[in-house]
Each structure stands twice: as structure tokens, then as C-alpha cells.
Amino acid sequence: MAKTLYLIVSGAMAREPVSDLVRGLQGADWRVSVLSTPMGTRFHDPAELAELTGEPVRVEFRMPGTGAPLPPPDAVLACPLTFTSVNKIANGIADGFAIGLVCEMFGFGVPTLLVPHCKPDLASHPAFARSLATLRAVPRVTVLHDPAAAHPPSWGEVTAALEEASAAGRGDAPADGGYGYAG
Known part of the structure; x- marks a missing residue:
């Protein structure tokens, strides 16, 4: 049975198309739901991602009583993430749906x-280093970032890291997928 994954994308360039990441995740038995920041829709093709998934x-919060909630996730992958x-x-700072959902998870x-x-140049900013340290201290959160690397990791590396990170299992997520106004 496929595991459920929330894939959060933002307005960051990727070395490979995000659609290739989705295909690879599906091949690794993940059921992928894609959520995007508003800027992410300009960098990654929502129509192609919708067709694949x-x-x-x-992109936006759903209003109470409207639409279907997301299925409960077994893991979250936020990739690629901007500064x-x-x-x-x-x-x-949960000022948008995709980022707010990551915070909630x-x-x-x-x-x-x-x-x-x-x-x-942005990665060298002291706020970024503090943010990475904060995120690495959160239970069940893994940060895959090498400041010395010229490129982000390959999708194969991302998928392998996801499998390792998700091996611990799901936390106390509600079985009905009712995360606030997620949808």
C-alpha cells in the first residue's frame, strides 16, 4: 500500500524538473500530494504536477466545510525550499498555506x-544559519543541505533521505487528515 507524502514546493530552482521527483517518489511507492507557495507555481508546472498526481x-487554505481534506501524511518533503x-x-511564520502546513506538521x-x-550569497546570511540550526533541532525533522555544494542534491539522494527520515513512522497526526483548514 502506498505511503502518503505531502510534497511542498516553493519558488526555488531545481536541478531537475520537480515532475521527475514526483515520478521517482511514485516509483518508491509514495502517493504524492503537491502543495505550493504562490511563487512556487511560477517555477514548477502545476498542471503537469496535477496530471501526475x-x-x-x-496553494491556498480551504474554507471550513468546503472541499475534501488532504489524506493524513506518512511524511512531508519540502523541496526545493527558498531562503x-x-x-x-x-x-x-505561517502566512501561507504550504508553509503553514509544514509548521503544523x-x-x-x-x-x-x-x-x-x-x-x-543568501546561504551565507547569518539568519539562514540560525534557521537551519533551529530546524535541525526539531524532532523528526531532517535538513538535507550542504553549504559547500554547488548544486542541490539529486532526486535520487532526496528520495533516499526521505526513506530514511520516514522510517521512524508517523507522529500523532489525526486519522481524518483534518489539519486546520488544510485542503
Whole structure:
């Protein structure tokens, strides 16, 4: 039976198309739901991702009593993450659906893999280092980031890291997938 994954994308460039990541995850027996920051929809093709997953890319909160909730996740993968998204998540600034959902999943103890990708100039900012340290201290959160690497990790490396991070199992997520206004 497929495991459920929330794939959070933001406005960061990826070395390979995110659609290739989704295909690889599906091949590793993940049922993928894609959520995006508003800027992420300009960097990653929502129509192609919706076609691959069989459901729309979710960008906004759903209103109470409308639409179907997301299925409960076995893991969360936030990849690729911008400088801004990393700093927002680390500081609990849940001002949008995708970032807010990542923050909420921490509280449920859902295994989460964060894969930042930003320019070295931004990565050298002291706020970024503090944010990475904060995120690495969160239980069941793994940060896959090498500041010395010229490129982000390959999708194969990301998938392997996700499998390792999710091996601990799901936290106390509600069985009905009723995460606030997630949807």
C-alpha cells in the first residue's frame, strides 16, 4: 500500500524538473500530494504536477466545510525550499498555506525532510544559519543541505533521505487528515 507524502514546493530552482521527483517518489511507492507557495507555481508546472498526481496542486487554505481534506501524511518533503521559506518555517511564520502546513506538521510529529536551495550569497546570511540550526533541532525533522555544494542534491539522494527520515513512522497526526483548514 502506498505511503502518503505531502510534497511542498516553493519558488526555488531545481536541478531537475520537480515532475521527475514526483515520478521517482511514485516509483518508491509514495502517493504524492503537491502543495505550493504562490511563487512556487511560477517555477514548477502545476498542471503537469496535477496530471501526475491525479489531484490539483494546492496553494491556498480551504474554507471550513468546503472541499475534501488532504489524506493524513506518512511524511512531508519540502523541496526545493527558498531562503525565505526556510526562514519562515524556522520562525513559525505561517502566512501561507504550504508553509503553514509544514509548521503544523511539526506539531503532529510527522517525519519531515527539508531541502533548501538558495544562492550561496543568501546561504551565507547569518539568519539562514540560525534557521537551519533551529530546524535541525526539531524532532523528526531532517535538513538535507550542504553549504559547500554547488548544486542541490539529486532526486535520487532526496528520495533516499526521505526513506530514511520516514522510517521512524508517523507522529500523532489525526486519522481524518483534518489539519486546520488544510485542503
